[in-house]
Amino acid sequence: MDVLDRLHMDVPVAQAGMGSMAPAELAAAVAAAGGLGTIGFTGPHVLEAAIDRVHDSAPGRAVAVNLLMPFAKRRHVEVCVRRKVHAVVLAFGGDAMLVRELQEANIFVFVLVGTEQDCRRAVAWGADGLIAQGVEAGGHLAGYESGDQFLSRAIASAGTRPVFRAGGIATSGDTRAALDAGAAGVVAGTRFLLTHESAAHPAYQQRVLSSRKTLETTLFGLSWPARHRVVPNRATDRWCDTTGKASRLPSLLSAKSSPLARFAAGGDESGVLQWQRPGLPVFSPAAPVRGLPDEWIERSALYAGESALRMERVVSAKEALEQLSPG
Ligand SMILES: Cc1cc2nc3c(=O)[nH]c(=O)nc-3n(C[C@H](O)[C@H](O)[C@H](O)COP(=O)(O)O)c2cc1C
Incomplete structure (x- = not known):
């Protein structure tokens, strides 16, 4: 089945899990507008309530959770399985046993990758999809080369698995270019950080908008x-x-x-x-x-990512999704 169908997406755009910056409110708004909303990594109790909230606010859409592996504990995994999330993004770690456990609970497993070695490892774990991150991305970096360069390498390593591109996505043109290059979709963080629904401090958002470099x-x-x-x-x-x-x-x-x-x-x-x-x-x-x-x-x-240098204002999550949709 096509990944967009499996994850109930109308547009091939996912919002990145961004820790506390990506609460249920943001993920639900993105999901309701037809993208993939991802709950950022947080404590297991907050995570459980956030999953329920996205299920309730965006019925018929998928719920995705970002698991930040240096910090994730057994209870995070149990919550994802118990609350029946549709997708998990494993970031900065993982293993084959975890991938299998999530898949047995019918969860689609993305793995964040930044090098060819990461790709080979994720494929060996049995990942369902890869998120190929370029070095221009905001937040923590798996990638070392530009998203453009790395995407083709990741696609070559992924076999038949879908690959989403992360990093450098600020416009519908960026999304279109990623799809033309063979990506199944894109992941955007900074664009969704700069929304009303993100939990980012308004002064942080304004600093990102006024910065001339990252x-x-x-x-x-x-x-x-x-x-x-x-x-x-x-x-x-x-x-x-x-x-x-x-x-x-x-x-x-x-x-x-x-x-x-x-x-x-x-x-x-x-x-x-x-x-x-x-x-x-x-x-x-x-x-x-x-x-x-x-x-x-x-x-x-x-x-914040390099994509921030091409953004002008804080918008609603729905508007951000529209800006990134390939049309
Ligand atoms: C504020 C912020 C926080 C982030 N936190 C996480 C995180 O917790 N887990 C993760 O996998 N990626 C995280 N990322 C990286 C994103 O997954 C994604 O790779 C990146 O945002 C893409 O680049 P862009 O910001 O230019 O869109 C974060 C990015 C930002 C901007």
Whole structure:
């Protein structure tokens, strides 16, 4: 069966799971408008309620969940199976047993990939579909090369599996180009970050819109010292060079911090951000959600992709989906 039919999509556009930035409200609005809405990684209780909310608000549409594997626990998987989600996106980890368990619950399993090695591994796990991420993407980076270049490699590795392109999707033309290049669909994060339904702090959204560049960095690496793309703020001004490379002190502190991932369940931005300061070299991956003090955008990760440089305003999720639909 065609992936769009299986996931009840009218248009080949998926909204990326973006941690706390992608609550049920956003996923439901995207799903109701005919795209694939994805609930961002969060604690198991919040996740369960979010799945129910998307089921209720967008009847007849699919519910997808992003599982951020460095932080995911058994209970996250159990919730996805128990609440009968339609799709799961495994990001930054996974294995064949997990893929099989999800598939046995009739869940379509996407795996986020950024290299040919990732593709081979995801295929060996038995993934149903791949999400091929280019290095221009916002948030954490699996990709090392431009989405254009990597897409063809991912398609070649995927065999008959559908491949969605992530990174650099800002317009319907971008979606059309991805489909023409053989993608089954696209995944957009930043476009949906800049919507009324995302949980992003309004000052964060405005900073993304007014930025003239993005940075690939590892600065916000406490508990997860992986590459990510952000727009500049006071923290990056203080601790990164002009290319985004973080200075030694925060890099050293982050490099040793992976074991902390065991204690993070997702979804508690205010708890960790209250301790951060632009002048202190310890930065977690938490991003500023609506309701936190405005000035906290200077101390936290402002994830955004290169696609942001081609966006002008915050819109509704429905309008964002229309902008990205190939027509
Ligand atoms: C604010 C933000 C948070 C993100 N968080 C996640 C995440 O939790 N899990 C994940 O798999 N990808 C995450 N991503 C990356 C997206 O999956 C996707 O690859 C990326 O957004 C595509 O590039 P674009 O932002 O230019 O559309 C995030 C992206 C953004 C912008």
